[in-house]
Amino acid sequence: MSEKFLTLTWQEIRDKSTTMQEKFIFAEIQQLSILEKGCIAHNEHFSTLLGVEKASVSRSISNLEKKGFITTKIHKGSRNHKRTITINKLLTPYKQFVNTPLTNCYESKETNTINNTYIEDIFNYWK
Numbered sequence: 001m002s003e004k005f006l007t008l009t010w011q012e013i014r015d016k017s018t019t020m021q022e023k024f025i026f027a028e029i030q031q032l033s034i035l036e037k038g039c040i041a042h043n044e045h046f047s048t049l050l051g052v053e054k055a056s057v058s059r060s061i062s063n064l065e066k067k068g069f070i071t072t073k074i075h076k077g078s079r080n081h082k083r084t085i086t087i088n089k090l091l092t093p094y095k096q097f098v099n100t101p102l103t104n105c106y107e108s109k110e111t112n113t114i115n116n117t118y119i120e121d122i123f124n125y126w127k
Contacts, residue, residue, distance in 0.1 A: 008024075008027050012026075012027070012090075017067060018067070018069075021050060021056065021060050022063055025060050026064060029070060033086065037084075042083070043058050046060075069087065070085050070086065071085070
């Protein structure tokens with residue numbers, strides 16, 4: 001079985017307008033959106049993926065929709081209802097990525113030496 005993963009940028013993780021559960025659901029929606037039919041996952045899919053109740057997933061999806069990040073469209077059929085989830089906007093616009101450091105790091109002669117040594121060790125390990 002191949003490994004499956006979600007991708008969240010640091011800017012998305014640090015977004016204060018969404019909960020961590022909403023971020024994980026949003027990331028999964030992004031991944032599923034590239035499929036031919038788009039994201040048509042049921043709440044049960046997200047519930048199983050995150051190990052939370054379906055009601056909690058429903059609230060998170062509703063919150064993402066209220067905040068304008070996603071749009072859900074219900075397709076009514078004879079037996080079941082199908083839902084398509086589309087992305088309206090990213091959690092954090094890419095323009096904000098440029099000037100947002102990961103941490104407030106104060107560089108001194110000592111930390112610079114330590115960082116360079118550490119980076120060289122990692123580079124040599126990869127070789």
